[in-house]
Amino acid sequence: MSKRFLSLKQAEYRTHLATSVFSFILEKSQDECSIDVNNLILLARDINQEVQNALLKHAPQPLIVTLLGYVGRTPKKAMPLDQAMYRAGLAISLFQVIIDQIDRDCSEELRDLISLACDFNQEVYHALYAAVYEE
Numbered sequence: 001m002s003k004r005f006l007s008l009k010q011a012e013y014r015t016h017l018a019t020s021v022f023s024f025i026l027e028k029s030q031d032e033c034s035i036d037v038n039n040l041i042l043l044a045r046d047i048n049q050e051v052q053n054a055l056l057k058h059a060p061q062p063l064i065v066t067l068l069g070y071v072g073r074t075p076k077k078a079m080p081l082d083q084a085m086y087r088a089g090l091a092i093s094l095f096q097v098i099i100d101q102i103d104r105d106c107s108e109e110l111r112d113l114i115s116l117a118c119d120f121n122q123e124v125y126h127a128l129y130a131a132v133y134e135e
Contacts, residue, residue: 008059011127015052018120022048025113032106040098044117047091051124054084058131085128091121 006014022045029038058081095118102111 005130006123006127008055008127008131011124012052012055012059014120014124014127015048015055018048018117018124019045019052021113021117021120025110025117028110028113029106032110033102037098037101037106040094040101041114044091044094044098044121047087047094048117048121050079051084051088051091051128054079054081055124058084081128082132085125085132088121088125088128092118092125095121 022041025041026038026045029041033041057079095114098114099111099118102114
């Protein structure tokens with residue numbers, strides 16, 4: 001029995017959801033967590049944005065979105081999917097460190113939000129893994 005992974009389009013959507021969750025996390029963490037934990041959260045958010053940008057380049061997009069992306073700017077070279085997968089894998093380890101730190105310092109609501117962002121990241125990692133290794 002094989003496990004079904006998300007498509008790249010679904011993984012891209014998960015990164016959008018994680019971006020929204022990070023907004024709430026950063027709002028709450030400013031008051032509750034140490035500067036070190038806040039810096040780790042910011043790093044995880046930045047990794048999520050890099051992976052999201054890679055998925056935007058590789059996931060199928062409606063034609064109008066693709067055309068609008070070329071208007072007024074030079075398209076950037078997309079990060080390869082294997083590199084995006086590697087960064088999502090790094091974020092899994094980073095989330096574990098963050099969760100260990102916030103268990104001591106922060107509220108249950110913040111832990112739940114971090115766990116949700118971690119779950120989104122793991123789904124994205126597995127979708128990228130399946131796409132890179134064509135499973």
